[in-house]
Amino acid sequence: MTTPTSVAAYAAPAPKAPLERTTIPRRELGAHDILIDIKYAGICHSDIHTVRAEWGDGGNFPIVPGHEIAGVVAATGSAVTRYQVGDRVGVGCFVDSCRECDNCRAGLEQYCTGESGNIGTYNATGRDGQPTYGGYSTHLVVDEHYALRIPDALPLDAAAPLLCAGITLYSPLAHWKAGPGKKVAVVGLGGLGHMGVQIAHAMGAEVTVLSQSLRKKDDGLRLGADHYYATSDPATFEALAGSFDLILNTVSADLDLNAYLGLLRTDGTLVQVGAPERPLAIAPFALIPGRKSFAGSMIGGIAETQEMLDFCGEHGLSAEIEVIGAEQINEAYERVLASDVRYRFVIDTSTI
Numbered sequence: 001m002t003t004p005t006s007v008a009a010y011a012a013p014a015p016k017a018p019l020e021r022t023t024i025p026r027r028e029l030g031a032h033d034i035l036i037d038i039k040y041a042g043i044c045h046s047d048i049h050t051v052r053a054e055w056g057d058g059g060n061f062p063i064v065p066g067h068e069i070a071g072v073v074a075a076t077g078s079a080v081t082r083y084q085v086g087d088r089v090g091v092g093c094f095v096d097s098c099r100e101c102d103n104c105r106a107g108l109e110q111y112c113t114g115e116s117g118n119i120g121t122y123n124a125t126g127r128d129g130q131p132t133y134g135g136y137s138t139h140l141v142v143d144e145h146y147a148l149r150i151p152d153a154l155p156l157d158a159a160a161p162l163l164c165a166g167i168t169l170y171s172p173l174a175h176w177k178a179g180p181g182k183k184v185a186v187v188g189l190g191g192l193g194h195m196g197v198q199i200a201h202a203m204g205a206e207v208t209v210l211s212q213s214l215r216k217k218d219d220g221l222r223l224g225a226d227h228y229y230a231t232s233d234p235a236t237f238e239a240l241a242g243s244f245d246l247i248l249n250t251v252s253a254d255l256d257l258n259a260y261l262g263l264l265r266t267d268g269t270l271v272q273v274g275a276p277e278r279p280l281a282i283a284p285f286a287l288i289p290g291r292k293s294f295a296g297s298m299i300g301g302i303a304e305t306q307e308m309l310d311f312c313g314e315h316g317l318s319a320e321i322e323v324i325g326a327e328q329i330n331e332a333y334e335r336v337l338a339s340d341v342r343y344r345f346v347i348d349t350s351t352i
């Protein structure tokens with residue numbers, strides 16, 4: 001078959017402008033590339049931060065967002081060894097990296113220290129000098145090394161959000177050794193948070209959700225939380241003081257982090273994965289007594305992302321989703337901003 005070099009997509013033409021249908025170029029299939037027939041693309045809050053130019057870099061418009069991509073291999077380059085036509089595959093937040101730095105060699109491609117760092121699935125420049133365009137489109141050409149295998153046990157639509165939301169929580173849970181005997185709190189029950197609750201529970205940790213209200217309590221407990229508290233109630237911060245080994249903050253808005261640091265045990269760690277626009281204020285004395293750590297974590301490497309997908313396949317974990325047509329993307333963005341989705345929008349890309 002001939003591979004399509006011009007494909008349909010949804011793009012934001014300018015910062016804060018509504019997304020609209022367009023066509024974008026995809027490169028011709030190289031020896032190590034696979035062509036993916038995209039079936040579904042999740043809507044991550046990072047897509048919204050990016051098209052609203054909230055992260056300070058201005059953005060390289062038009063932007064085709066989408067880094068929670070699930071589809072099927074439609075063609076393979078001459079030197080491809082890992083995948084065959086028909087395989088179920090995913091692509092996450094990056095599509096390339098230098099492959100030579102210590103981090104790339106260690107499987108930490110997300111922290112590539114090469115000249116260009118990891119090359120984002122969208123809003124970046126590929127090795128060929130061309131802009132990268134994400135998963136809100138019908139097809140993607142990607143080097144086979146940056147694709148992941150989606151286990152047969154998982155439906156493609158609900159698996160798509162694992163490529164970002166799933167790995168973003170799996171990686172710090174694994175790194176800080178969540179498991180039996182560990183008390184883990186997840187702040188914010190959104191796209192990331194609802195995956196964090198499921199994965200931490202499957203790893204054997206005792207899981208607490210810290211949400212603004214008790215509105216989603218039934219869902220949180222069903223997803224595997226042992227406890228659920230409202231952070232709008234000051235009594236929560238008294239009741240849980242000094243409780244947790246690990247707190248994962250998934251909230252996309254500003255929080256009083258010092259209050260959350262007060263919930264850590266001695267030697268506990270608060271990991272920031274939510275990425276609000278403004279700098280965060282940490283009081284030194286929220287960390288010093290109790291030798292507490294404040295850390296960050298970004299998605300995961302290719303091998304760890306595959307490990308996460310396999311873990312989710314074995315445990316039957318995937319996202320709770322609302323599948324939408326492409327014409328509903330702008331409305332879905334407003335609903336994410338209003339916390340009105342349980343728990344991830346996924347675009348059916350056949351509607352693009």
Ligand SMILES: NC(=O)c1ccc[n+]([C@@H]2O[C@H](COP(=O)([O-])OP(=O)(O)OC[C@H]3O[C@@H](n4cnc5c(N)ncnc54)[C@H](O)[C@@H]3O)[C@@H](O)[C@H]2O)c1
Nearest residue numbers: 045046168188189190191192212252273274275298299339
């Ligand atoms: N570190 C990473 O690698 C990484 C990866 C993906 C996304 N992110 C970032 O993580 C954040 C969350 O992404 P998402 O897609 O899950 O967004 P989301 O909108 O689905 O979820 C955010 C949740 O936080 C809740 N929330 C808001 N204010 C709160 C508060 N004061 N207390 C408790 N909960 C509150 C919201 O109601 C919502 O449920 C975004 O900033 C995104 O850019 C980071």
Ligand SMILES: [Zn+2]
Nearest residue numbers: 044046164165
């Ligand atoms: Zn994301």
